Amino acid sequence: MASAFSQAALFEAEAEKASARRHRLLSLPALIIIGIFGVLPLLIIVIYSFLAAAPYGGVQWQFSTDAYLNFLFQRDIFDDTLQFTPDFLIIYLRSFVFAVVTTVICLLLGFPTAYFMATRPPAQRNWWVLLITIPFWSNLLVRTLAIMFIIRDEGLINNALMALGVIEKPITMLYTNFAIQLGLLYSFLPFMVLPLYSSLEKLDFRLVEAAYDLYATRRQVLWRVIIPLSLPGIIAGCLLVFIPALGAYVTPLILGGGIHLMIGDLIAQQFGSGRNWPLGCAQALILMAAVLVALYFYVRNTSGKMRHG
Amino acid sequence: MADPRSADIKDQPGFRSIAIICLCVLYAPILILMIFSLNTGSLVTRWEGIGLGWYGSALLNQEFHNAAKNTLIISVTATIISTIAATLAAIGMTRVKPWRGLSAAFMVINLPLMVPEIITAVATLSFFALIAGTLGLNFGIGNLILAHTVFCIPFAYMPIRARLEDMDLTLEAAAADLYATPWHAFRRITLPLLVPGILSGGALAFIVSFDDFTITQLVAGPGQTTLPLYIWNQIRRPMTPEINAISTILLLVSILFVSISFLIARRRAK
Numbered sequence: 001m002a003s004a005f006s007q008a009a010l011f012e013a014e015a016e017k018a019s020a021r022r023h024r025l026l027s028l029p030a031l032i033i034i035g036i037f038g039v040l041p042l043l044i045i046v047i048y049s050f051l052a053a054a055p056y057g058g059v060q061w062q063f064s065t066d067a068y069l070n071f072l073f074q075r076d077i078f079d080d081t082l083q084f085t086p087d088f089l090i091i092y093l094r095s096f097v098f099a100v101v102t103t104v105i106c107l108l109l110g111f112p113t114a115y116f117m118a119t120r121p122p123a124q125r126n127w128w129v130l131l132i133t134i135p136f137w138s139n140l141l142v143r144t145l146a147i148m149f150i151i152r153d154e155g156l157i158n159n160a161l162m163a164l165g166v167i168e169k170p171i172t173m174l175y176t177n178f179a180i181q182l183g184l185l186y187s188f189l190p191f192m193v194l195p196l197y198s199s200l201e202k203l204d205f206r207l208v209e210a211a212y213d214l215y216a217t218r219r220q221v222l223w224r225v226i227i228p229l230s231l232p233g234i235i236a237g238c239l240l241v242f243i244p245a246l247g248a249y250v251t252p253l254i255l256g257g258g259i260h261l262m263i264g265d266l267i268a269q270q271f272g273s274g275r276n277w278p279l280g281c282a283q284a285l286i287l288m289a290a291v292l293v294a295l296y297f298y299v300r301n302t303s304g305k306m307r308h309g
Numbered sequence: 310m311a312d313p314r315s316a317d318i319k320d321q322p323g324f325r326s327i328a329i330i331c332l333c334v335l336y337a338p339i340l341i342l343m344i345f346s347l348n349t350g351s352l353v354t355r356w357e358g359i360g361l362g363w364y365g366s367a368l369l370n371q372e373f374h375n376a377a378k379n380t381l382i383i384s385v386t387a388t389i390i391s392t393i394a395a396t397l398a399a400i401g402m403t404r405v406k407p408w409r410g411l412s413a414a415f416m417v418i419n420l421p422l423m424v425p426e427i428i429t430a431v432a433t434l435s436f437f438a439l440i441a442g443t444l445g446l447n448f449g450i451g452n453l454i455l456a457h458t459v460f461c462i463p464f465a466y467m468p469i470r471a472r473l474e475d476m477d478l479t480l481e482a483a484a485a486d487l488y489a490t491p492w493h494a495f496r497r498i499t500l501p502l503l504v505p506g507i508l509s510g511g512a513l514a515f516i517v518s519f520d521d522f523t524i525t526q527l528v529a530g531p532g533q534t535t536l537p538l539y540i541w542n543q544i545r546r547p548m549t550p551e552i553n554a555i556s557t558i559l560l561l562v563s564i565l566f567v568s569i570s571f572l573i574a575r576r577r578a579k
Binding site for chain 2: 034135148190205226267268
């Protein structure tokens with residue numbers, strides 16, 4: 001009797017295990033799709049970056065480290081020596097500076113905005129979140145185009161200034177570094193505000209009250225209580241701005257006009273007019289390495305925070 | 310000096326102005342673009358009068374029709390496939406005993422969000438070039454559908470997973486106590502409760518596919534122009550306010566779907 005009972009329990013446990021296994025299988029379709037069409041292509045560009053370029057685009061199946069050498073050096077056509085050419089490196093550094101400036105300004109504007117949103121009454125809060133969410137999801141190309149219309153030579157700003165007689169000739173703003181910087185700020189500001197908001201929304205204001213009770217000034221409360229408590233949100237927001245800004249493609253394409261390049265255009269060029277796929281793959285992987293470094297610092301920081309409680 | 314406690318303790322000086330400035334900065338360019346789409350003149354930035362003429366000429370344009378058709382084929386198919394895959398994955402990965410490889414699976418699902426778009430774009434281009442070259446496989450517009458499905462999955466996945474995590478487990482347990490088979494319990498209890506998450510995720514997947522430019526531009530073959538690519542082609546010609554009209558249509562589609570997704574997701578909170 002007792003053994004029959006335990007056997008039934010055993011069966012049940014087996015059945016449960018089998019059902020748990022079936023349960024897991026449900027995630028297979030998504031994993032297979034991303035595995036084949038998302039992960040495999042990344043492995044392919046790793047291989048491509050070690051091949052030789054075919055003359056009309058594509059690759060030749062021949063091992064070569066030229067792509068990585070070409071990143072920093074150019075082979076002299078006469079004596080076949082390698083010469084240090086920092087052109088690509090400069091574009092990477094420029095992109096890095098653009099991304100850092102974008103992140104800092106977005107944080108300076110985004111933090112007060114997110115804090116203000118988080119301190120509204122709940123009904124108002126929802127509207128604010130929707131208002132920030134709409135540009136977050138709106139077409140980046142169209143939003144960049146909107147900036148272009150405003151800062152063009154015949155754009156709204158120049159037309160208005162000339163009509164007012166402030167200037168006689170239009171100020172050139174389009175296709176400058178300023179245009180790219182403005183476009184990046186405009187594109188990625190919502191990416192900073194939303195993660196900051198979701199972190200500030202959970203802020204325990206009793207701590208703020210306690211700080212005031214202990215005679216802290218407003219400034220002290222901000223720097224010593226609110227900002228440290230919202231640090232995870234600040235880090236997440238900075239990452240969400242920094243990574244896409246570093247790899248931006250649409251913004252420099254439209255507002256830089258092909259004159260002022262960022263990493264994104266540089267990579268795309270190798271697959272278009274440059275006809276050097278291995279070089280493009282190597283450049284993409286160098287960008288990926290930079291992103292992984294940023295993600296590594298993020299993971300290390302956040303897991304460190306959790307350990308401290 | 311005023312006592313800080315005399316006002317609301319939550320207030321910080323100047324934050325309200327910055328918030329309002331941010332909102333204006335975010336909306337002014339879009340609104341200006343929309344207003345100029347109603348311009349009757351033929352110059353993009355000189356105002357002549359109000360009218361819907363450019364919408365008419367945009368909608369009658371054959372190239373626009375083709376681009377709209379391609380966009381809809383790609384984004385509707387990619388949305389359906391990715392939403393189904395994301396729903397199944399969310400069920401398989403949430404509220405289960407942690408299985409070996411779960412965190413790796415989670416990373417794979419979220420991978421498209423972490424890799425910069427331009428890298429995904431050139432990687433996908435290389436991949437399709439390789440299988441066309443070695444296996445002779447070319448799925449035509451299917452290439453774009455597959456590429457879009459990959460980056461749509463994590464966007465569809467997030468709201469569905471959030472909904473599953475919030476769900477009341479006792480209802481399913483009650484169904485099981487009343488002798489419902491697991492399939493029945495899923496079909497009659499879990500799935501109906503999951504519908505808002507699925508709709509919200511589906512709406513997000515649709516927007517990201519509908520709006521995609523970078524990956525589409527690099528992967529698209531000849532004749533596979535989508536609406537964002539059509540706009541890009543227009544920018545390089547002498548511009549007319551028709552481009553504002555088409556841009557406005559795209560913005561309105563985004564706004565519609567974001568609002569739908571947002572409102573569905575909000576209902577949960579009540």
